[in-house]
Amino acid sequence: QVQLVESGGGLVQAGGSVKLACTGSGRIFEVDAMGWFRQAPGKEHDFVATISRNGFRTEYADSVKGRFTISRDPAKHSVYLEMNDLKPEDSGNYYCAARKHGPWSRPTDGTSYDYWGQGTQVTVSS
Numbered sequence: 001q002v003q004l005v006e007s008g009g010g011l012v013q014a015g016g017s018v019k020l021a022c023t024g025s026g027r028i029f030e031v032d033a034m035g036w037f038r039q040a041p042g043k044e045h046d047f048v049a050t051i052s053r054n055g056f057r058t059e060y061a062d063s064v065k066g067r068f069t070i071s072r073d074p075a076k077h078s079v080y081l082e083m084n085d086l087k088p089e090d091s092g093n094y095y096c097a098a099r100k101h102g103p104w105s106r107p108t109d110g111t112s113y114d115y116w117g118q119g120t121q122v123t124v125s126s
Helices: none
Strands: 002-007 010-013 018-026 031-039 045-051 058-060 068-073 078-083 092-100 120-125
Touching: 002 092, 018 031, 018 092, 018 120, 031 068, 031 078, 045 068, 045 078, 045 092, 058 068
Parallel strands: 010 120
Antiparallel strands: 002 018, 018 078, 031 045, 031 092, 045 058, 068 078, 092 120
């Protein structure tokens, strides 16, 4: 099993910035891609960003391109999401996800991820 713990959420004003972190433990050697998803009240998990094990491949949701940056530190078993120019519609519970080794396919599909964190809340006030 792999355990994922997120941190860094909070309350921020529109236009502000927040950086989320997610650290993995356990059978972390099994992990390939790591990503972030968010869930607003009453809505489905939405894909936000993902990054390959070596960091060479990334994918972003159209709504966050140019504002969010995903990065990874393999030595610390961590993945980060730097969020800039935040908007109220970015509010939600942000979940870190990881999946086992495999081809870079369906990286934006939450069902392709094997492990999930508990989430960290980000609230953007207008």
